Amino acid sequence: MLNEEDKIFIAERGSDLSNVERQIENFKKGFPYLDVQRAAAVGDGIIHLSEAQVEALTKEYQEAKADKKVLKFVPASGAATRMFKDLFAFVADQNLAENKAAQVFMDGLADFAFYDELSSYFEDINAAPAHEVVDKLLSDEGMEYGSLPKALLQFHPYEKGARTPLEEHFVEGVHYAQSGDGVVHLHFTVSPQHLPKFEDLVGKVKPGFESAFGVTFDITFSQQKASTDTIAVDHANAPFREDNGTILFRPAGHGALLENLNDLDADIIFIKNIDNVVPDRLKADTYAYKQALAGLLVGYQNEVFGLLKDGINDPVAVAKQLDEKYFLKTSVGFADLSKDEQVAELKTRLNRPIRICGMVKNTGEPGGGPFWVKESDGSASLQIAETAQIDLENAEKSAMLKNSTHFNPVDLICATKDYQGKKFDLLQYRDDETGFITSKSKNGKDLKAMELPGLWNGAMAKWNTLFVEVPISTFNPVKTVNDLLKETHQ
Incomplete structure (x- = not known):
């Protein structure tokens, strides 16, 4: 199926031959649906914070970040077409x-x-x-x-001139993603053809924002790596070939950005979509909950690090505590294991990247939501599941989706270092069985394309996860130009 010329072409473009061969096999067998057990809800996988808790957690975050590097990661390469x-x-x-x-x-x-x-x-x-x-x-x-990409469009009118989403993320960064040394680190993923325009806009607005807020901005960019592109196939699952005979590779969706995230070095990383921004007058809830969720992350991480550093003397009690407080489930046969085996399992489960995910009440928006998913060891984990990952032919599973109470607004705060301060290799915590296959066409010919496990879906499937209810006011995406006429964008 792949000849020697193909293999040379694959190597020259920076792709891994074994990955390409695995992708072809995935086209043949398809990806399994997630074994969703039930939708997460408040008290059953989703945490609801009182006003007092929001204030206390915000204070904890503000104190904790004094000696931490905080970074805001914004996927911004998508065109506004x-x-x-x-x-x-x-x-x-x-x-x-x-x-x-x-x-x-x-x-x-x-x-x-x-x-x-x-x-x-x-x-x-x-x-x-x-x-x-x-x-x-x-x-x-x-x-x-x-x-142009959405990041560079004028979204919001102000007395001193219009702001783009890129500029709104500057302002947000000052208020919740400022490191202890006063530096605001912002990282945008961009398309190579648009990078000069990003750099030009940053050059124009950065001095003014630094002067207005008394901070220093560290702005970095990265591109989706060509090596993450996935092979396309025809409907016989043979490599789709261009008119010149070369194999077609296509960008693999936002899941490919896991490698970009993996390259970054920070203690706390906020992830938010480029188009989910509002004018200054409506940012208060965003500021409050971003910091509160970061405080929750710091507290969770401190508990995990304490257990890993100091040891686990009573694994049954620790497992019960982790379940009650953080919804962390052990394997079905955990109670029958020896004490040493229980400790080993807990250490394995705890020594992982951590993410806190904000969840808004379901308003009928298309997209993913929070679910309990059955794992191979019989335990259950909290996952963000897309509609395409749920078997809608199964009436029970379909009803879970239909009756789910919350929706994923892409509001994540991540910790990607272990208890010894070393960066996790995030690629080791991805579930490669959670990709997506879609039907496309090129030059009038049908083809099948593959997306890697989504950045906040399968790409983070093996992270330790907490879902937290956040106000719907923090979710104001711009999907069509007329969304900018809504009161929240005026």
Whole structure:
């Protein structure tokens, strides 16, 4: 199936031959559904914090970070093309009457943060044909919004000028991701073709933010590694070949960013999507809960480190305590093990990366949610499961998804070092059986593509996980351009 030329091509592009061969086998056998046992709920996998607890945990975090490096990791490479799907259709057919989204856009035009810049392209924007206005926003001859990443679009209007999501993450970073030495470390994953524009914007805004907030920003970037791309196959599961005979590789989704995360060195890492930002007047809940969750992380980590450093004298009591406080489950036969075996199991379970995941109440948004998932040893673990990972043909499993109370807003705080201060190799804590296979096409030919286990799904499946309920006010993503007309973005 793979000839010698293929193997040379694979090696030259930096991919691992054994991984490629494993990917082909995964196409053949498919990925199993997660064995979800039930949706997590408050008191059963999800922690609810009182106002007093939020305040106390925030104080703990602020004290603990004095000697820690804190970093904010923001996946920001995605283009904003899907934000403008309806507007692209309008430019193509110029039929405003049949395009409700385009009508809403034009009716609210003056309320968008980019209105002033867009107006500069016209003598009188209000007299210009609607399709020309939209085209000027999207096209490379205008503002390029149809091809730029979301990070660089003007989202929010302020008296001193509009802010992009990248700039909003600067401001957020000051308020909860500032290290003890006063440095705010922000890391953005970007596409190579957009890196110069990111660097240009950072160069323009960084001095002003540093002056306004009295901090120093350390801004770094990385690209999704070509070596993480996955092979594409045809519907006979043979390598899909380009017209010149070479094998097609495709980017493997946000799960590929696990390698980027693995390269970073920090004590506490916040992860948040680029488009989930709000104006300053609405940031208070975000600031409060980010710090509270970080305080919970620090406390959990301190308990784990204490047990690993000082030893476990009463494994049964420790296991009970970990279950009651942190929902950490032991294997089904744990009670029948010898004391030494129990201690060994607990040490293995505790010596892992830790993540605290904020969860909002389910409002019908598509995407993943918190579930209890059965493991091979009979225990259960807390996992973020995507809809595609649940067998919807199974009425019982489908009902679990339908009746779930919470949703994953991608609100993570991570600790990636062990009790000796050494970085974990995060790739060792990924569940490779949780990838995704999708149908695509290229040059008119159908193909199957594969995504690696999602960054906050299977890529972190073997981490120690806590789910915490956070206010819905902390979740305000921008999926379409008209979302920017919502009150939360004005």
